[in-house]
Amino acid sequence: MAEPSSTAVVGTVLGTTEEPETLRGYYRQMMTIRVFEQRAAEMYTKAKIGGYCHLNLGEEATVVGLMVALRATDYLFTSYREHGYALARGAEPVRIMAELFGRTGGLSGGRGGSMHLFDPQLRLLGGYGIVGGQIPPATGAALALAYRNGPGPDREAVMCLLGDGATNIGAFHECLNLAAVWHLPIVYVIVNNQLGMGTTVEAAAGEPELFRRGCSYRIPGQRVDGNDVLAVRKAARAALDRARGEHQPMLLEAVSYRLRGHSVVDPARYRSDEDNQRARALDPLPAFRAQLIDTGVLDAPAAAGIDAEVEQAIAEAVDAADRSPAPAPETLFDHVYATAVANTYQGLPGDPVVSP
């Protein structure tokens, strides 16, 4: 198992001149993701959510660190494990939960579900259900940016998130190569939670230090402790600065540890008790809370107050999502095509194919 950096978060907190309000904000965002995902798991067991449902539990520090490094003008592509990214990017929890419930108020109108959250205002250009499917489109988005503008500190950039397992697919390597030869403003971020479903990184990757996989393409790589929100933010900002400022594609690896199974239905029997203990020990949320309390940024009552407010907000979001209407069957053929053309067949099962 690859060990995350042993740098203690408390040292990072003490070593910075962060505004306490900023740190409390990060804690609130991380807690929001934690609670949202716990409620999503609960809603899944109540059959309010169908299909696949992958949670960011254990990745909250990585999620928040990456999202606060992005500018509003940057573009984001993610994998299917993306509820937390949508939340931290600014999507209202009710709109994400409504999507999970398959309702019209959802981010994708109920047509995408958990794996396919999309919000053009937030420049969140999709969660993608196919492993690594987002990598080529993200690379092409960066091509569009480079097509329109040269590099500069005020330019837009693309962040493309992918899991450790996706570094083994061909498209990852094809696209790193394209980004290198075309000099694209993109940061590929490997969110390494150390397991691709049940397969360890060591069993799957010839170079298990995944940030080195850009070497063949002369793309600089860096590994960062994904449980350290400030370290993630710092590394992501630096990578984005080079991408936008120099059109130098970058590869960042944030190492954390998934707290639960691959998806909500996975009991993770392939993990040992020792693994689970280690995952709990690395859990970024209690650690960050303790460190903020230790350094006087928070006290226990203030932390409890934030927790209660987050619980309340997510509970209200769940209720509001449940009030959002389901799509009407009459809308089935909406959005199959953006440009209407003649003779698009819109028969339901059993309907005639030709009008008499």
Place this chain on the structure above:
Amino acid sequence: MTVISYRQALHDTLRAEMLRDEDVLLIGEEIGLFEGSYKITAGLLAEFGPRRVRDTPICEEGFVGAAIGAAMLGLRPVVEIMTINFSLLAIDQIVNHAAKMHSMFGGQARVPLVIRTPGGGGQQLAATHSQNLEVWYAHVPGLKVLAPATPADAKGMLTAAIRDDDPVILLENLALYNTNGEVPDGDHTLDIGTASVLKPGRDLTVVAYSRATVVALDVARRLDEEGISVEVVDLRSLRPLDRDTVCASVRKTSRAVVLEDDWLSYGIGAEIAATIGEGAFDYLDAPVRRVAAAEVPLPYAKPLELAALPDAAALTRVIRDTLDATRFAG
């Protein structure tokens, strides 16, 4: 009207659309310096530069997917895949991504992408380089699949495809590039999703697309001299499919043969035959027949290749059989 080749029509259309719209760019293998495997893009790198005529490494999944992402941000990429056989390397991006995004993201994403790619056998390119896989894409909702047979339609359909906001696959054909025909001057677009009756007739309808349409027209003209009146319906658009035009023709002629370059089972002809069976059953005087490729990986040796591919002789024989089967029908 000007008489030009199918190749020239494609080239001129690409150039005209690039001049008209700065967001149109070309992406593909060997389209720039090499000027394209089939020279459709000849001269365009020199005229427009490497920003707009973008040579790629050999990575179909990567560059097709990148074109999808560029289209999501509002560019209008026209991708050349050297032959349709290589599109299989990009099929995840085409089928799982381009075709899905507008719908799956609730109408919030658009993918105004064109993929141009030639299919077709008969060039002794053997099994991996001679396929007609258009039905794989025509099967998928969210894609539009066009298959022009004439230089005029090549211009009109490519123009329409570039201006359309959905992913469009434009099927070309190696055997058509050097064919000539009259092409309207100036701006010329066609309605995607419409078939065309290229030659009216009374006795039998031949339904075809792409290269097969040219063969069908040739056969129909020769049979005219014998007093056999064949109507030729050129599908032009495989998705959407203009079923009404097909059925209207068969309701008039009462007999139909499909000529197609793809394999017979589950092919375009199967869809057409089922459509006619449902939409013109009471009008039929004979079973609908299909003339399609033999179901083998296409061999290299010329006699075997010729034996496998549908041609004018096979179509003529099946037309005669179909008419003969109904000679007592009154």
